[in-house]
Amino acid sequence: QVQLVESGGGLVQAGGSLRLSCAASGRTFSDYAMGWFRQAPGKEREFVAAIPGTGLSTYLSDSVKGRFTISRDNAKNTVYLQMQSLKPEDTAVYYCAAGYRSYLSNWPAPESYNSWGQGTQVTVSS
Numbered sequence: 415q416v417q418l419v420e421s422g423g424g425l426v427q428a429g430g431s432l433r434l435s436c437a438a439s440g441r442t443f444s445d446y447a448m449g450w451f452r453q454a455p456g457k458e459r460e461f462v463a464a465i466p467g468t469g470l471s472t473y474l475s476d477s478v479k480g481r482f483t484i485s486r487d488n489a490k491n492t493v494y495l496q497m498q499s500l501k502p503e504d505t506a507v508y509y510c511a512a513g514y515r516s517y518l519s520n521w522p523a524p525e526s527y528n529s530w531g532q533g534t535q536v537t538v539s540s
Contacts, residue, residue: 416440416512416529423534434495436510447513448493452506467516500538507533
């Protein structure tokens, strides 16, 4: 089992930037993919981004492509979500998640991930 702790959320004005971090422990970090999801009030959890254990590719939802970047530092057991040009509709609780393996057959599916962090709130004001 992997333990995940997110940080970096907060309040930002529209057009601003934030960087979320997620520190992992409990398994060899490079052995599994990492993902970011978000959930806004009254909405289902939504896939945001994912990265395999190798870090050699990334997967982004259409809603954040061109604005968000996912990266990982396997030496620090940490995955990052760099968010730019933030919009009010980006307001949500952001969760990091650890995948079952390095490469996943279905990156956006929550079922592909077996460990989740507690979440960090991101609020974008207009």
